[in-house]
Amino acid sequence: MPEGDSVHQAARRLHTALAGHTVTRSDLRVPKLATVDLTGRTVLDVTPRGKHLLTRFEGGLTLHSHLRMDGSWRVYAPGERWSGGPGHQIRAIIGTADRTAVGYRLPVLELLRTADEHKAVGHLGPDLLGPDWDADQALRNLLAAPERALGEALLDQRNLAGIGNIYKSELCFLIGATPWLPIGELPADKASRLPALAKKLLEANRERPARTTTGRTRTDQRLYVYGRAPRPCLRCGTPVRTADQGDGSRSRPTYWCPTCQPGPTP
Incomplete structure (x- = not known):
């Protein structure tokens, strides 16, 4: 997607x-x-x-x-x-x-x-790149189901609109949590940063022909974890891991660093 x-x-x-x-x-x-x-x-x-x-x-x-x-x-x-x-x-x-x-x-x-x-x-949440963007509403939407896995909550377009599988994995890395952590267990300071961080990433890439979340332009260093398994994490050198996340009917490959992102995993 x-x-x-x-x-x-x-x-x-x-x-x-x-x-x-x-x-x-x-x-x-x-x-x-x-x-x-x-x-x-x-x-x-x-x-x-x-x-x-x-x-x-x-x-x-x-x-x-x-x-x-x-x-x-x-x-x-x-x-x-x-x-x-x-x-x-x-x-x-x-x-x-x-x-x-x-x-x-x-x-x-x-x-x-x-x-x-x-x-x-009409069912969509605030659009990260749209005139209706509302960071506070996006955060309220994300935290409305505290038991939900962080990665699944980010992908749900009813919470905030515009995040796909790449940004899901990258946001979880940048926030320092696995995509399987229940979002309600995310420390409050990290949860409050999520909407603004998501907007910052999409805004930075809306004009770029090649997406980057690291700020680097080399093809193999544009993303922190997405698509990198089993290569080393750009931050700590630990091999990046991958597993499917979803309800079974819409599972998507998800990437994370087991050192930089503590929390539950499959």
């Missing part, structure tokens, strides 16, 4: 390419939208909300998409070869005279009345 900074970058690319232009080609390749034609409508804006993308058209319509694990939006100039995947993976084409946006492998694609956007994104 993409991180919030990646979704914001995708929204910016789409907004730059489409906003203010009239749709000249519209092809939504999902059964429930097969007869929808957006040609002739002007694209008003493309707005990210957590990990969701909202493409708004004149006439009060919004195309809601979510990338999840494998989805992507690509933007092409006239005559440019489309390279996001085979044709059968294309789910959406929105074209103007100057650019064409192509959505590949989109697991969520629906057309809403703009007034009804809350039905798609």
Whole structure:
């Protein structure tokens, strides 16, 4: 699943390419939208909300998409070869005279009345990169279920929107706790730092083509623990470990340093 900074970058690319232009080609390749034609409508804006993308058209319509694990939006100039995947993976084409946006492998694609956007994104917590960011509310949301594992609480978009699996592992490292520690057992000073630290990381990477949480630019040193098992921890040299975390149906690889991050582990 993409991180919030990646979704914001995708929204910016789409907004730059489409906003203010009239749709000249519209092809939504999902059964429930097969007869929808957006040609002739002007694209008003493309707005990210957590990990969701909202493409708004004149006439009060919004195309809601979510990338999840494998989805992507690509933007092409006239005559440019489309390279996001085979044709059968294309789910959406929105074209103007100057650019064409192509959505590949989109697991969520629906057309809403703009007034009804809350039905798609109203459940989300404060957006780490959005105008609605509220650190105090995010902390209250995180601590509402004190028995919940720290990593799972961070990934829950109802608590705060924008954290994916990479930032989950990196935040747990930076805060000095394993992702399996019940969040209610996290010392109060560390818990209170979580929302601001999460925002700091996403803000620092919202313009970067290559994400880093360490401040380093070397490919093998951009992240403290994510993807590093069994290589040594960048801080203490202990081999980084990995295990799945989740409810079984949505388990994701999780990384931690057993020395720098005390607490329960699988």
